[in-house]
Amino acid sequence: MEMKSTAAAAAAEGEGFTGWAGLWSAVASLLFLFSILKEFIPFQLQDYLAALAGRLHALLSPYATVTIDDQSSDYFSGNEAFLAVEAYLSHACARRARKLRADLGKDARALQVSVDDDQEVIDSFRGATLWWYPSKKTNRSNVFSFYPGEDERHFYKLVFHRRHRDLVLDDYLPHVLAEGRAVTVRNRQRxxxxxxxxxxxxxxxxxxxxxxxxxxxxxxxxxxxxxxxxxxxxxxxxxxxxxxxxxxxxxxxxxxxxxxxxxxxxxxxxxxxxxxxxxxxxxxxxxxxxxxxxxxxxxxxxxxxxxxxxxxxxxxxxxxxxxxKRKKKKKKVKVSDKKKMMMPPWARDExxxxxxxxxxxxxxxxxxxxxxxxxxxxxxxxxxxxxxxxxxxxxxxxxxxxxMSYCCFEAFKVLAKNYLGVEEHGLFGEIRRLLGEVEMTPADVAENLMPRSKRKDVDACLVRLVKALHEAKEKAAAAAGNKEDDDSSTSSSEDYDSDEDGKEKQ
Structure with missing residues (x-):
């Protein structure tokens, strides 16, 4: 009896193994057949079948999915959420991925490491396990494009158990966006x-x-x-x-x-x-x-x-x-439509x-x-x-x-400390007095304080500034004298003209 039962069990096990082997063989055959037929199936039908399979999977699977696309509904800008997720994963989860992508971004201060496409990244948040899948999709279009990159869409898929839906939507995603933005600010090059x-x-x-x-x-x-x-x-x-x-x-x-x-x-x-x-x-x-x-x-x-x-x-x-102020309207010259079409675009519309x-x-x-x-x-x-x-x-x-006015003494002290490394000097008193009498811009003061050699001779630089201030003072005095002469000559001329007019009236 025992031998019969053992033989029966072995036979049943063999039949079970044979059954599973047959099932896997059938699946393999279907996959092989599908790979052959795929070449002859229009891609519109392939997309429909893929969507149908996705809906069937959604009905049977206990997991939910959130997709974050790199393209925003806003015409003027990209998807900020996509960039935030990318920064968050690069900072918090990239070390757990097996396949990474390194890039020196044009707006980054250092080498940026991110998760490569089709790599699973596992994250945890308040006891919930979450899976991220970066991926891309090529738009299979028959239209020729001069910019092939525009036909490629990148996106992130977040997978989590349905019982964590409220946690993910209310807490986890806002956390990811906030952390991603903070990482972007820290890493970006102004x-x-x-x-x-x-x-x-x-x-x-x-x-x-x-x-x-x-x-x-x-x-x-x-x-x-x-x-x-x-x-x-x-x-x-x-x-x-x-x-x-x-x-x-x-x-x-x-x-x-x-x-x-x-x-x-x-x-x-x-x-x-x-x-x-x-x-x-x-x-x-x-x-x-x-x-x-x-x-x-x-x-x-x-x-x-x-x-x-x-x-x-x-x-x-x-x-x-x-x-x-309103300008007087110029008289427009009527131009024929034919002549206007022959004109360059920037000259057509006035x-x-x-x-x-x-x-x-x-x-x-x-x-x-x-x-x-x-x-x-x-x-x-x-x-x-x-x-x-x-x-x-x-x-x-x-x-x-x-x-933003001319250089005062307090501003000069900042420049002296920056350029010469001094905070006090015997010439500071004279410089204070001259800056109160002369208008000189901070740019001119800085140029005079600039050392002419590696020795950084402080005395020579300050003496040069004092000399420049004296010259500026003399020029200002000469300009004021010339202005007074011009004013007096103009006044004399006006008095002479008025006297002549009086004589003519008499």
């Missing part, structure tokens, strides 16, 4: 942007309206030649702005601030901008207004800027006519509506579009504040007016 001409936007591969380089200006508030009390006032204002997100929301204002820097050339306006960017750790967008052809282009440029940035328009009084206007710039500063993105600083610089339209620089648009 950038200096300039706007591309509008005619080049459509010709570029991705329609880029800004080009950039690394921002490596060494200026700081510690090295800025300025009155210390005024410098501290600016620092406090910047500090308040940087931490004022909740305050701005409370008072109902967009999170932005405007600064007007005005003063003679060489007084440190550009240096001040660099010091602000280094203090706040912001990018700088240097907007060349003469390259912008319309208010629409100006709006597009503003939309393409990011938060944590400084938008600069230097020498705004020279960039474009923004006096607000309508004022196609130009950047004062109204368009005002909307750029504090219109509805100004609230886009948040955490922005707008800076105008000018050598002639009196030439600007009052509407452009009123409070609320240019909130803080900063005069």
């Amino acid at each position: 950038r200096l942007f300039t706007n591309n001409p509008g005619a080049d936007w459509a010709a570029s591969e991705d329609g880029r309206v800004w080009s950039h380089v690394k921002l490596e200006h060494p200026s700081t508030f510690a090295t800025l030649a300025m009155d210390p009390s005024r410098k501290q006032e600016i620092l406090d204002d910047l500090d308040m702005f940087r931490d004022g997100k909740d305050y701005y929301a409370k008072v109902g204002k967009p999170w932005k601030r405007g600064y007007l820097l005005f003063g003679p050339p060489g007084t440190g306006k550009s240096t001040m901008i660099a010091a602000m960017a280094n203090f706040l750790d912001y990018d700088v967008y240097d907007l060349e207004l003469t390259a912008v052809k319309s208010n629409t282009e100006l709006r597009r440029l503003f939309i393409e800027t990011t938060g944590k940035s400084i938008i600069v328009i230097e020498d705004i009084d020279c960039s474009i006519d923004l006096t607000g 309508d004022e509506e196609k130009k950047v206007t004062l109204s368009g710039l005002l909307n750029f500063i504090d219109g509805l579009w100004s609230a886009h993105g948040g955490e922005r600083i707008i800076i105008f610089t000018t050598n002639h504040k009196e030439k600007l339209d009052p509407a452009l620089i009123r409070r609320g648009r240019m909130d803080m007016h900063i005069e």
